[in-house]
Amino acid sequence: MALDAEDFDPIPSWGRSCDVSVVASADGATAAVLGVPIARGGEPPEWLGAADLAAAGFQGKVGETFLSPGPGGRPVVLYGIGPADTVGVTELRDAAATFALAATARAHLATTLPETDRQGVESAAQALVEGALMARYSFDPLKAEPAAPGLASLTLVLPEAARADAERGARRGWWLARATLLARDLANSPPSLLNAARIAECALDLGRETGLEVEVFDQETLRRMGCGGLLGVNAGSVDEARMIKLSYTPPAADGPPRGRLTLVGKGIMYDSGGISLKPSDAVHATMKNDMSGAGAVLAAMSVLGGLGCRTAVTGYLMCTDNMPSGSATKLGDVLWIRGGKTVEVLNTDAEGRLVMADALVLATEEPTDAIVDIATLTGACLRALGAEIAGVFGNAQGLVDQVLDASLKADEPAWQLPLARRYRAELDSDLADIKNMGGPNGGAIHAALFLEDFVAGRPWAHIDIAGPAQNDRAASWRPKGCTGFGARLLAQLALDFSPPEASESGTALHGVSEVTR
Structure with a gap:
């Protein structure tokens, strides 16, 4: 049966x-x-x-x-x-x-x-x-x-x-351990049994149990909201997309929140690459974990109440699979992101940045002190830092430092990479406002620069977990398979969060500031 x-x-x-x-x-x-x-x-x-x-x-x-x-x-x-x-x-x-x-x-x-x-x-x-x-x-x-x-x-x-x-x-x-185990469960679940609609149901169940406010946005609502990045990636799928908004508010009896933090998670429930189909190899077989960013956000926010977090946190989970079919987005198509910016799609396997762009714009439309996104985004970051270290980019050094401090406390290693704006011109499009691919080198930087285009100058950090989201072999408390990387890091970040100073926005990686110009 x-x-x-x-x-x-x-x-x-x-x-x-x-x-x-x-x-x-x-x-x-x-x-x-x-x-x-x-x-x-x-x-x-x-x-x-x-x-x-x-x-x-x-x-x-x-x-x-x-x-x-x-x-x-x-x-x-x-x-x-x-x-x-x-x-x-x-x-x-x-x-x-x-x-x-x-x-x-x-x-x-x-x-x-x-x-x-x-x-x-x-x-x-x-x-x-x-x-x-x-x-x-x-x-x-x-x-x-x-x-x-x-x-x-x-x-x-x-x-x-x-x-x-x-x-x-x-x-x-x-x-904190419970957050990691929850994130592992979500990432390990087969994509035929955990699609976008099903993870939305999980979020609603967790919200009722933990006190999180959960809103689920269906296909028609997303269309009315102009979330063309998420809908464009979803175009080839028989399963509808879902955007899930999570809201954690500290108890009023404990005083006002210490700050407001917004988290954005990539939730590609299965990534075939779309029309830019991935090779049928061992990496393709792990692509159920391409929603590890969304899983980490959901898991982290589910434990904030139990941890007594004093930061108000909003989370966006951008969930769909990325499939090839007669209705799929084609190379050369142009998508309208929330807010009206247009994107020329030159590779449908660079889809994570498209779905997160809608959420980043939404995050700027509400009061927030900082935005942090997390995603299994680029093989380039995996090749640069290996399979155990996440890459961190950002436009506000104070926020980046908080992310790195949280990674140390969680023992979820991360390393800051330069947001080298000298490469931004490689994302210029002759047809649209921006294209979703840069040149053949620096792919992790191109992805970060693409995302920065949608944060409207707000303090922002990006965590690329393409490497540590998956283990080929067990090591200590890190199992073989999906690791749940990022859940404890994000929870720790929320626990310790303080709004970065306005003067910190736009600062660069220590010691290499000239690279960002």
């Missing part, structure tokens, strides 16, 4: 989230396995001699584990966290992932917290929860049997005096 899209749950992780708790004694943790973090050169537990560890070759490096029966016969996994004087949240997150993966067959885990000089209890608890929960992710609604049990509970064990700090950190880690 074929699975109907209505019977398919695209976000199974949201409904089976792990229970996280904090206790003051290991005796109070009912978990089947206890984890004990050990710094490099650190002392092992009293019941286990240093000679036993040395004989096993365990040194306390991140990525090492040692399984031993503990007091009362309960299995104990010792896991390395690296040198005590250099342990930070990144090391703890990776170490917790190693522990959780070493006990994959167990659904209920507990761990003590390390004693380090550099790491506070709250941050340590957050990192441990994030690492364990994200490492144990699996997407299995289409499998007859899950490969392993999911992580049902995680208990942190530490002295009573530190309990309040640990609970705050654990709760924050739980919400």
